[in-house]
Structures are given as C-alpha cells and as structure tokens.
Amino acid sequence: MATPVSTPEKPKTAPAPVQPEAGGKPVAPEEGPAFDVRDFSLWYGARKALDGVSIRIPARRVTAIIGPSGCGKSTFLRALNRMHELTPGTRIEGSLHLFGEDLYAPSVDPVVVRRRVGMVFQKSNPFPTMSIEENVLVGLRLNGVKDRAFLQHRLEQSLRMSALWDEVKDHLKRPGISLSGGQQQRLCIARALAVEPEVLLMDEPCSALDPLATAKIEELIQQLRLRFTVVIVTHNMQQAARCSDRTAFFYLGKLVEFGETRGMFTNPSNPQTEAYVSGRFG
Amino acid sequence: MTGLMGLSSLLVIAPLFLVLYFLIREGASSLDWNFFTQLPKPAGEQGGGMANAIVGTVALLGMAAAIGVPIGVMGGVYLAEYGSARSNYWLRFAADVLNGVPSIVWGMVVYAMLVVPFKTFSAYAGGVALGLMMIPLVMRTTEEVLVLVPQSYREAGLALGIARWKIITVIVIKTALKGIVTGVLIALARVAGETAPLLFTALGNNFWNHSLAEPIAALPLQIFSYAISPYDDWHRQAWAGALVLMMLILSCNVVVRFVSRDRR
Amino acid sequence: MRTVTTPDSPAPVKPTSVSRWPDRSFHWLALLAALTLVGLIVLVGWELYRGSRLSIHQFGPRFLVSSQWDPVSDVYGALPFIFGTLVSSLIALVIAVPLGVATALFLTEMAPVRLRQPIITVIELLAAVPSVIFGLWGIFVLVPWLRDHFFRWLKDSLGFLPLFTGPIYGPSMLAGGIIVAIMILPIVTSVSREILRSVPNLQREAAYALGATHWEVIRIAVISYARRGIFGAAVLGLGRALGETMAVTMVIGNRPEISASLFAPGYTLASVVANEFTEATSDLYLNALFELGLVLLAITILVNAVAQLMLRSLAGGAGAKAH
Numbered sequence A: 001m002a003t004p005v006s007t008p009e010k011p012k013t014a015p016a017p018v019q020p021e022a023g024g025k026p027v028a029p030e031e032g033p034a035f036d037v038r039d040f041s042l043w044y045g046a047r048k049a050l051d052g053v054s055i056r057i058p059a060r061r062v063t064a065i066i067g068p069s070g071c072g073k074s075t076f077l078r079a080l081n082r083m084h085e086l087t088p089g090t091r092i093e094g095s096l097h098l099f100g101e102d103l104y105a106p107s108v109d110p111v112v113v114r115r116r117v118g119m120v121f122q123k124s125n126p127f128p129t130m131s132i133e134e135n136v137l138v139g140l141r142l143n144g145v146k147d148r149a150f151l152q153h154r155l156e157q158s159l160r161m162s163a164l165w166d167e168v169k170d171h172l173k174r175p176g177i178s179l180s181g182g183q184q185q186r187l188c189i190a191r192a193l194a195v196e197p198e199v200l201l202m203d204e205p206c207s208a209l210d211p212l213a214t215a216k217i218e219e220l221i222q223q224l225r226l227r228f229t230v231v232i233v234t235h236n237m238q239q240a241a242r243c244s245d246r247t248a249f250f251y252l253g254k255l256v257e258f259g260e261t262r263g264m265f266t267n268p269s270n271p272q273t274e275a276y277v278s279g280r281f282g
Numbered sequence B: 001m002t003g004l005m006g007l008s009s010l011l012v013i014a015p016l017f018l019v020l021y022f023l024i025r026e027g028a029s030s031l032d033w034n035f036f037t038q039l040p041k042p043a044g045e046q047g048g049g050m051a052n053a054i055v056g057t058v059a060l061l062g063m064a065a066a067i068g069v070p071i072g073v074m075g076g077v078y079l080a081e082y083g084s085a086r087s088n089y090w091l092r093f094a095a096d097v098l099n100g101v102p103s104i105v106w107g108m109v110v111y112a113m114l115v116v117p118f119k120t121f122s123a124y125a126g127g128v129a130l131g132l133m134m135i136p137l138v139m140r141t142t143e144e145v146l147v148l149v150p151q152s153y154r155e156a157g158l159a160l161g162i163a164r165w166k167i168i169t170v171i172v173i174k175t176a177l178k179g180i181v182t183g184v185l186i187a188l189a190r191v192a193g194e195t196a197p198l199l200f201t202a203l204g205n206n207f208w209n210h211s212l213a214e215p216i217a218a219l220p221l222q223i224f225s226y227a228i229s230p231y232d233d234w235h236r237q238a239w240a241g242a243l244v245l246m247m248l249i250l251s252c253n254v255v256v257r258f259v260s261r262d263r264r
Numbered sequence C: 001m002r003t004v005t006t007p008d009s010p011a012p013v014k015p016t017s018v019s020r021w022p023d024r025s026f027h028w029l030a031l032l033a034a035l036t037l038v039g040l041i042v043l044v045g046w047e048l049y050r051g052s053r054l055s056i057h058q059f060g061p062r063f064l065v066s067s068q069w070d071p072v073s074d075v076y077g078a079l080p081f082i083f084g085t086l087v088s089s090l091i092a093l094v095i096a097v098p099l100g101v102a103t104a105l106f107l108t109e110m111a112p113v114r115l116r117q118p119i120i121t122v123i124e125l126l127a128a129v130p131s132v133i134f135g136l137w138g139i140f141v142l143v144p145w146l147r148d149h150f151f152r153w154l155k156d157s158l159g160f161l162p163l164f165t166g167p168i169y170g171p172s173m174l175a176g177g178i179i180v181a182i183m184i185l186p187i188v189t190s191v192s193r194e195i196l197r198s199v200p201n202l203q204r205e206a207a208y209a210l211g212a213t214h215w216e217v218i219r220i221a222v223i224s225y226a227r228r229g230i231f232g233a234a235v236l237g238l239g240r241a242l243g244e245t246m247a248v249t250m251v252i253g254n255r256p257e258i259s260a261s262l263f264a265p266g267y268t269l270a271s272v273v274a275n276e277f278t279e280a281t282s283d284l285y286l287n288a289l290f291e292l293g294l295v296l297l298a299i300t301i302l303v304n305a306v307a308q309l310m311l312r313s314l315a316g317g318a319g320a321k322a323h
C-alpha cells in the first residue's frame, strides 16, 4: 500500500469566490487535486482492465475521460468510488486518495466513500416506485435526515442546480419515471447532488439523449464545476472539447495522455491520442 | 392427430369444470347465513354451520404467514442479493426438494416437534406446519422477482451512499413488491387447502377455539371428516364447505392474475 | 444561473463513518433464513427417524418386506403400503404422462393461439384445487360413475387380464390411481410445456426443410429433442403422486391387501398414516407409522432429487419451478 499521509492537503475548502476566466467561462481558483491516483491497476479475475494508472484529477474542474470502447473508462470511473467492488472477483493495486485521504484504507467504509463521490449513470434510473420529490430526497432520508425545512430547501436547491426546477415544481408528487428521458437524467443528477457529494462521476450521461437534452446537461455541467469536481466519461469528442477543462485519454487500460483539453484536441503530444481525437480509430 | 391431442386437452381441463359444477350443484343450496355464523350441529340435527372452521382457517393462515413470509422473503433476499452461484444452486435445490416433501410428512414432523412436547394438539402446531410448507414456496418466488429488479437501481442507491440493507428493503423490495405479494398469495392459496398437515397438529374442533394452544377447526379438516361420515346432512355440509374453500382459493388466484397482469 | 450561488444550506450531515452492524446483521439474517431450508431438510429427516426408532430396532429391514400389519398383536410390515403407493402412482403416471404430453404438444404446436392462454389458465387453476375437494368429488361423483360404467366396461372388454378381474366395489386401486392422475396432470403438463417451448426453432425448421409434414416434424424434431425433459417431467409427476394423501385416502378403499386386480381396494403409505396416526395405541404402533413416513420421505426425496437434477441439467435450464 502506498503511504496515505504523503500529502496533507487541506480537505475540501469552503466555496471560493468565483472568478471569470479569459474564455468567459467562470471558474473557481485552482487548488490541490481532488483525486490523486498512483500506479493504480485493476483486475477482473485474471483479466487486467486498468494498468498502472497515475493521474491527479483537479478539484472544481471538469475532467473528461475519453478512449475507445473497452479501454477501461467505466472501470476507472467506478474505481473512483469503489463501485467496482460490486463485481465479484475484482482486485486492485496501487493507491487512490481523495483530498489526501486514502479511499482504499482498510478502515474506510465504501458507503462513506460513495457519499462523498456521487455517480450518474449512462441510462437514467430514477427509482420507479418514488415520486420526483422522493427520488431527489431519498439519499438524505435514508441517511437519517428528518428536518423538514432542510429537506424542502435541499429539494429545491438540487432541482434548481440540475435545471429541472421550473419544469417540475408544480408536480413534484408525480412518479419520477413519468418524466422524459432528458428530464429523468437531470432528475438523477439532482438526486446525486442532493447528498452534497464532493465529486460527481458521470458515465456517458448523454449517450441515450437527444441533442437538445444533451445541450441542457452540458450547460448544467458548466454550472456544476463551480462547486463540484466533475469526472465525465464520454464517447463524444465535441462534448469533451466543449465542456471539460482537462481530458484524459485511455487506451487498453492505460492512461496515455492527460492535460488541458484545449491542448489535447489541438496539439496532442501522443500519436495515439492524435489518431483518436481526429477520428482515425476507435 | 391434432384431433386426438385436442381431445386430451379437453380431458385434462374437464375435471376442473366437473368439480366446480358439482360443488355448486351440491353445495350452493346449503350456503345460508347460518352456515357462516353457526357452529356445527351434532349428527342427526338439521342445519348448523362452519363458522368456527372458517375462522380457524383464517387464523391458521395468519400464523402460517407470520412464519412463512418473513423467513421466505429474507431467504429470497439472500438468494437474489448475496448468495454466490454455487451456494444458490444448492439452496434452490434444497427448496425444490422441500417442495416435494409430502404434506402428510410435515404433519408428522410438527406432531413430533410441538404436539408431543406440549402434550396437546394446538392451533400453533397447525400454523407452524403450514408455515414451514410456505417457506420454500415464498423463497423461490421472492428470488425470482428480486432478480428481475434491474441492477442499475441498486447501483444508483449505492452511489448515493445508502447502506446496502436499506437499498434492499426500501428500493429493491419495494420495486418488486407486487411480485412478492403475488408469491405470498399463491403460497397461501396452496396451503389453505391442505388437510394432511393439520390432521395431527390442529386436529379440528367442533366448537369455538378459545386459545391458540388448543385444537382448532379448519375448513379442509371439517370437509374431510364430514365427507367420510355416514350422514347425508354432513355430506351436504361437506359440499358447502368445499364450495367456500374453493371460492377462497379461486379468489386468491383471481387477485393474483389481476395484480400481475400489468407487469407483463 | 443565479441559484448556483445561493449560500450553502445549514450543515449537511456528513458522517465520516457509518456503523456497519446493521448491514452485517441484515446479511446474516438473510443467510440464516436461506439456511432454514437446509435446517428443515435435516429436521424432517431427524424427526421421522427419531419417531420410528423403536420400530426400526424391532423389525429391522424385515419391515420393508413383511406384509403383516396387525396392531392387535403389535406386528408391523410396510409391504402392502409400499405396493399400494407404487401401484397407484404408476397408474397415475400411465394416465397422466400421455395426456399431459399430448396436451403440452397441443398447446405449443397446434392449438389456435387464441385458445392457448385460456387452456393454460384452466390447467393452472386445476392445480389449485385442494386434495380434499378432489377426494370429496371422488367419493360422491367419480367413484360411483367409475363403478357403474367405466369399471364394468373395462371388465367386459379386458376381463381376460388379471388386472381387471374380481368383484367391483368402487373404491379401489384404480380409482385411487385415476384421482392422482387428475391431480398430477397440471404439473406434468406445465413442465412438459416448458420443455417443448425450449426446443429451438432451428430444430423444427431443419426437419421442415427435409420435407417433413407437421406431424413428422413434431415426432422427429420436437419429441426426440425433448425426450429427456419429458422424462424429467414424468419423474417429477411421480414424486407428487407418491405423496398424495387426502384424495387417495378417500377413494382407494384403505385395505392392506396385495392383489393383482386393480378393482381391489388398496392402501398407500400416506393414507395409512392419515387414517391411523391419531388412533395409534401403542408406542410401537406409532413408531411403525413414523417409519412408514420415513419410507415415504426417502422415496419422494429420491424421486424429486432425480427429477430436479434431470431438469436442471437440460440446456436452457427449463427447470421445474416451485409449483
């Protein structure tokens, strides 16, 4: 195991003032990395799906993960909140710290990890037995929050953050699955935001949506980066270019290149990356 | 050839209609207010009813459900949520073998377990016998409907940092609730008509039961003892009782069909 | 968007650890519930063995081959009951398997689609009729009819066979077999139907491509492919037949005789237990009845296990569901 006390960075600072950036996109000031991943490998049984990945994912930025199908993007994302542990027979090596804390330390409960690192899935999956309101609040309620006023506040806040409030505020009691596909996906985002995670992982959140709904979610991601660290897996180069600050290119389980998105797409240093972003393979 | 096969299908389904026809023809005329409100009359006296047996059957089913549902559902949860492929293979095998245990054997086992030590036949013993029979039935159907709940709901719950047991109880079980209720109803309908396991546990009772530690009447028992009796009056009562029991079981089945229809 | 900059809400609950015991205990509880299955199998076997120890000691293996059942002189043998159980179950199989398989074929290969679901529903409802109601119907409707018409006809036309000789009483081995046949028909039919449905269409098309007629396709492609599964369905039906209690008790005549004629009354393991258990006066008598239960359990578990393993080993796993 790597040394867990290597970087005693200040965990989760208070929301810093928002500053406009040159490109017009507002960003929070740069701080220490959210995830510090070192030499991380993961096996499904005998099959190695991640091979010695080392990456420092910045806080309060959007990091896009791209790469051809089967290269380990989802696997890596799921390793970030220990979700892969649901698959029997997985094994990991290396270290993974979130704001300086070893997420794989024996004393750390995966349930706590997942409270800090939320996730939105490829296919929207609102709980079918619950209303819109219940869907948003289920994470808080099941974790023991009873304060009505607080719940009400958080409900509105989460739905506003996911840009869904205006569309659903008059029928919060309707079933979550009565919404359209794009709305359902935003509901899932609201549900993930309601528990106030530090990081939001998104695995191809727009691949099942039409362009209009996709645009809405991309806009939403722009807003989220002011307060959260976002890691998004996408197959869509334009999407990665449009809404991420950093891009990581995975190939065959390895991290091939990682850097500023603009640089990656205009001037990749690795020939494989260049081939991929220019659409010559994958 | 097709005609021959059609004929065999007719032969297979005919008994249901014949049984229903005779139940109604022989039983309907004895069904009156008294039948549902009075105790059985001694042989030779006209009238009387099976109120105690109807109440007894309901009480026995209640006790059976109290044993069979929690254990069956939790076992189904284990199979669907925790068990490995290997252990599940053997557990399912065990459930299927238990389903094949003759019902009379359950009666003997519970007799040895509860009647002998407490030195009395009792409603408890009858309820336990039926409850034990329900366990494998409920377990298999619960498992079947739980695995139909998409994995993505479990993952969504975990990603919210919800503890696994809460995800299972509040999200997974709730999503599959209809199917579980269906399975429970089918299991109840199945044990409601069981006679053999009650013969030496609940025993039967011609009067009201005042304590669950005493023998209790049940519809199937009453039907059996009246059917093999030499009295015409009792035969009529047996038909009426059988009609009531059949209605109870059929309505369970109809409810099940109704509930599970929009799932497909 | 203005809302994003709303001041943060009051302190969110963000525990750094959660107690793991609820999760652990839930897991254990579920495991415990699943393990009751194993516990129940052990319990059933143990209680029956414990209840029959006296008789096992007293008679040893002789119990299985002796045909003396005499409570007055406290001597017991199980042979007539084993005989009755096997014979009535075999009669039931002989009737139910051809009928059930034919019905299953009709439902999967021939019946108009609109007719299929109603027939399936009726068969499912038939499975829900309690044994005691079949018994009641058997005593007052089926047995009198069999006695006055069917048995008479059998005797007239097939009376040269030893099976159909001797006086006709009504309650008899044959009546018992017929009522059990009715009761196992639903499971034989539905399991056969599952099996037939699992026959790949490729199989059928290949036979059609060879120029076979509809019936030939069924015979060659479907039946030969499904033979093992249908055999499994029959064994499963046998398992059910062996343990049938109430209906059989009410129509089989309940006499511990071994007779070649199917018109003669018989007695099964389950019926003798049902009839005599509460009247057992001596310890040895009760122990002998328990041993009958043990024999019955051993036979049914064996038969059921064989059926399950056969059905499970089939491709596609069209195994028998709890029914």
Ligand SMILES: Nc1ncnc2c1ncn2[C@@H]1O[C@H](COP(=O)(O)OP(=O)(O)OP(=O)(O)O)[C@@H](O)[C@H]1O
Pocket (backbone or CB within 6 Å): A044, A047, A049, A067, A068, A069, A070, A071, A072, A073, A074, A075, A076, A087
């Ligand atoms: N549960 C599993 N068991 C075994 N191997 C797996 C499992 N899940 C993924 N893999 C393998 O691990 C590798 C990486 O899979 P992963 O799902 O992370 O790819 P991906 O980059 O997300 O692909 P896609 O773009 O298609 O979503 C693949 O080769 C896949 O076959």
Ligand SMILES: [Mg+2]
Pocket (backbone or CB within 6 Å): A073, A074, A075, A203
């Ligand atoms: Mg993926």
